[in-house]
Amino acid sequence: MIRAIGTRIALDEEHHLAFQIDQLRLGCAALPALVRALLFAAWWCVAVGAATVVAIDHGPALRVCGLGVGSYWGAALRSFRRAAVATLA
Structure with a gap:
């Protein structure tokens, strides 16, 4: 049920993210x-921090949903990278 x-x-959320990526692009x-590269670096720092906080703070809920903390963290950062590259390319 939770899954x-x-x-x-x-x-x-996929539809909302696609809209936001288009607007940011x-x-x-x-x-x-150079400014886009600096923006990516700043966004990356925020993404790593946010993914880390969620992974640590919501670890038990992630596990109930069938996700390991490490796999969530990696997937979140890969997803962020795809969105940032689509935005700043």
């Missing part, structure tokens, strides 16, 4: 390459 709810929420398109 089904999580899957439904995640699928719904438009806003960042005119930025110089």
Whole structure:
């Protein structure tokens, strides 16, 4: 039951994330390459911190959903990287 709810929420969020990526891409398109690289580095720091906090703080809930803390952490950062590259490319 919990896994089904999580899957439904995640699928719904995919549409929101796609919209936000498109909007950020438009806003960042005119930025110089150096500024986009610095922005990626700053976003990466925030993403690592957020993924770490969620993995530590919500470890028991992640395990109930069938996710290991390490696998969640890696998946979250891979997902972030794909979104950031799509935004800043």
